[in-house]
Amino acid sequence: MKKVSFAEFGGPDVLQLIDAEEPHAGPGRIRVAVRAAGVNPVDWRVREGQVLGAHPTELPAGVGLDAAGIVDEIGEGVDGVEVGDRVFGEGSSTYAEFAVLSAWARMPEGLTFEEAAGYPSVVETALRVIREVGVLPGQTLLVSGASGGVGSAVLQIARDRGITVIGTGGASNQDYLRGLGALATTYGEGWTERVRRLGRVDAALDLAGSGVIRELVELTGDPRRVVSIADLGAPASGVRFSGVAGSVPDALAEAARLIARGKLRIPVEKSYTLAEAAEAHIDSQAGHTRGRRVMVV
Structure with missing residues (x-):
């Protein structure tokens, strides 16, 4: 089978499309014929060797955590799924023609494989950071870097829970953020004053790692009310860095419920082939x- 792999840590040029042996589903796992794989920032952080604590990596290594595809092999002890089912979920080395998943759910009706591949890690991360930052219904959450996949999910999940959301993004993404229910403003010079004019900030999320931790702490008044998924230096300011996944099966089930209720939709901005x-x-x-970027197999 074809698979994207890297034999050394480094830049994008270390990625190679190789012929590899097919993986097989062990106990508690399923294998899918991959139709699409999600592209997440953690993928290139793993490739660069940045997150070895959370993602131990033995070289040569495959790439990718998220996938959507068709079940073609079921491991021992697995029930509730059959060969031929359309599923989306999380596993390892998903930039490939076949991948083994450790967590999965049936794809909601109406989703394409490309769309479904964009949800697993994104929704798990969004649910986790909303929980960790402790924001409650009736409060206001500031999301820095709100237009990406995690931000798109956070905005919609928070609004469904009765949380007011202020989202920062580029000028071209303002209408997109408003369409997801956020009070939107641009980043750049004067952005904190623009946020203050939109309302009091009870909690904040750093999703882009753009060097705004100090400002987020000032806006909330408390580093414990700020969580980052993108700035590895955040703990130096007393801010929690969130990098360890919670329950992926629960997140997939919640994603399916939200999608079915019409409360969550993350568009695919661009698709790539494995060779790309x-x-x-x-x-x-x-x-x-x-929104999301995905690999199409």
């Missing part, structure tokens, strides 16, 4: 994503 994995990582690292 390096380009996908370059674009992901550049930021400014609106």
Whole structure:
């Protein structure tokens, strides 16, 4: 089978499309014929060797955590799923023609494989950071870097819970953020004053790692009311860095419920082939994503 792999840590140029042996589903796992794989910032952080504590990596290594596809192999002890089912979920080395998943759910009706591949890690992360930052219904949450996949999910989940959301993003993404129910403003010079004019901030999330931790602490008045998923230096300011996943099966079930209720929809901004994995990582690292990027197999 074809698979994206890297034999050394480094830039996008270390990614190679290789012929590899097919993986097989062990106990408690399923294998899918991958139709699409999500492109997440953690993918290139793993490739660069940034997050070895949370993601131990033995070289050579595959790439990718999220996938949507068709079940074609079921491991021992697995029930509730059959060969031929359309599922989305999380596993390892998902930039490939076949991948083993450790958590999965049936794809909600009406989603394409490309759309479904964009949800697993994104929704798990969104649910986790909303929980960790402790924001409650009736309060206001500031989301820095709100137009990407996690931000898109946070805005919709928070609004469904009765939380007011202020989202920062580029000028071209203001209408997109408002369409997701956020009070939107641009980043750049004077952004904190623009946020203050929109209302009091009870909690804040840093989703872009753009060097705004100090300002987020000032806006909330308490570093314990700020959580980052993108700035590895955040703990130096007393801010929690969230990098360890919670229950992925629960997150997938919640994603399916929200999608079915029409409360969650994350658009696919751009799709890539496996041969374009390096380009996908370059674009992901550049930021400014609106929604999701996915690999199409």
